[in-house]
Amino acid sequence: MTPTPPIDILRFNTCGSVDDGKSTLIGRLLYDSKSLMEDQIEALERSADITGGGQINLANLTDGLRAEREQGITIDVAYRYFATPRRRFIIADTPGHVQYTRNMVTGASTANLAIVLVDARKGVVEQTRRHIFLAALLGIPHLVIAVNKMDLVGWSEDRFQEIRADCEAFLPRLDVLRDVKFIPLCAQDGDNVVTPSTRTPWYQGPALLGHLETVHIASDYNLSAFRFPVQWVNRPARPDHPVWHDFRGFSGQIAGGIVKVGQPLLLLPSGLRSTVREIWTYDGALPEAFCPQSVTLRIEDEIDCSRGDVWVSPDALPGCATDLEARLVWMHPKPLTPGRKFHLKHTTTLCRAVVTALENRVNFADLDVEPDPPAQLGLNDIGRVRLKTTRPLVFDGYRSNRLTGSFILIEEGSNHTVAAGLLEPPRELYKPEFEDFAI
Numbered sequence: 001m002t003p004t005p006p007i008d009i010l011r012f013n014t015c016g017s018v019d020d021g022k023s024t025l026i027g028r029l030l031y032d033s034k035s036l037m038e039d040q041i042e043a044l045e046r047s048a049d050i051t052g053g054g055q056i057n058l059a060n061l062t063d064g065l066r067a068e069r070e071q072g073i074t075i076d077v078a079y080r081y082f083a084t085p086r087r088r089f090i091i092a093d094t095p096g097h098v099q100y101t102r103n104m105v106t107g108a109s110t111a112n113l114a115i116v117l118v119d120a121r122k123g124v125v126e127q128t129r130r131h132i133f134l135a136a137l138l139g140i141p142h143l144v145i146a147v148n149k150m151d152l153v154g155w156s157e158d159r160f161q162e163i164r165a166d167c168e169a170f171l172p173r174l175d176v177l178r179d180v181k182f183i184p185l186c187a188q189d190g191d192n193v194v195t196p197s198t199r200t201p202w203y204q205g206p207a208l209l210g211h212l213e214t215v216h217i218a219s220d221y222n223l224s225a226f227r228f229p230v231q232w233v234n235r236p237a238r239p240d241h242p243v244w245h246d247f248r249g250f251s252g253q254i255a256g257g258i259v260k261v262g263q264p265l266l267l268l269p270s271g272l273r274s275t276v277r278e279i280w281t282y283d284g285a286l287p288e289a290f291c292p293q294s295v296t297l298r299i300e301d302e303i304d305c306s307r308g309d310v311w312v313s314p315d316a317l318p319g320c321a322t323d324l325e326a327r328l329v330w331m332h333p334k335p336l337t338p339g340r341k342f343h344l345k346h347t348t349t350l351c352r353a354v355v356t357a358l359e360n361r362v363n364f365a366d367l368d369v370e371p372d373p374p375a376q377l378g379l380n381d382i383g384r385v386r387l388k389t390t391r392p393l394v395f396d397g398y399r400s401n402r403l404t405g406s407f408i409l410i411e412e413g414s415n416h417t418v419a420a421g422l423l424e425p426p427r428e429l430y431k432p433e434f435e436d437f438a439i
Contacts, residue, residue: 010217013092013108015135016117017127021148023078025117025187025208026093030082032194033209079107086213101380102331105134105420109406112217113142115208120153120184124166130364132167136174137327137382137422139402141220143180146208150200151186157202160184170367179215183208221291222401225316226257226265229347229394229404230309234296249280249296250305255347255403256396257313259297260288266314267305268394271432273314274301292403308349310394310404318396318404319426324387325359327398328377332411332418335376336385342418344389346407352390353409359384387421397425 014022078093092107108114114135118128135143145167153159164182171177183192184200185208191197194209206214231252236244263276278298279286289295297311312318330336336355344353361374361383377383398405409419
């Protein structure tokens, strides 16, 4: 039987165009679900005079910067946490402005679900399409299209269905988005946010919180191919302890699959083989572990292994190469041109890389790929690129494993993160130089 993650936590983000009500929706979720402390409510009431005209402004729960409250916009990503008896939640409130697309990508990169808000008056705009495209690009498995401010269009079912049809017209082009839910709501008044609204008798689905509590996320993790990037070598150095006196293990987070005691493993990029002797966590030894647990593996053989190496299943090999293809989200004001060199951070590996070619760029007006290779990628552009790294990367395609299929580019000198990359599937899987090479 396939195991499920031991802690049921749903990570989701809100996105959409400017003034669609993202921060207000999160504030309403926290307020109506009784997830606020008394001091938070008091602070909310004290800040009401900044933008709320003496009334509580629920957006202030996530818009913490003074510039955000004065302008009534979201600039930086804000994280909030709450829980219900059925599930725990981590929320990322992301900006709607085009110039802050990079912030949206940051907040959505670890999400299980994305809520894209649409203003019922404005309908689907370019930024709506951009954020739905980004949700698909980032491999977010579940999507909610929340049609907000339904009170301003008289709770019109026809308007809701019109917006739904506009979205469904281009959703088939994003074939990775298979779980899409449409919910009409009013975040300001709380209709269909935590409890079903009496003002939408034509809508028979759940309220937003009910959907968040029940959406199935256990199968979102890749449990079919074991991947274990080594973070550090664990040597407690306790000569007086009966277990730790000669303990040597490899610690890190399981990025995919399941591992069991006695299971054969292959170490990449060296190609050495061994088997699992023990699996340790803070609470003691385990017979097996699975993604996304953090564990320490003890191996039967003494193998030279360090940070950046990856233990994998010999029967489910990844790619291992220095020539890479990826889709890149450019996040820096200085444009990207071919030939630029960066530091590349992939799982626990840090190496140098050069962008050898720009192959295409996405036009967000119609979500089509421009026919000619661009001369550069500007701020918030998304395009396909080719890279060359100084050491082989052990990777999977982003769609099959979000952890081993993603990376960031870091500018040399300034150490600024300038791009997020999503790797294409490897052209060839790793081939051991010696098929029977083992310790």
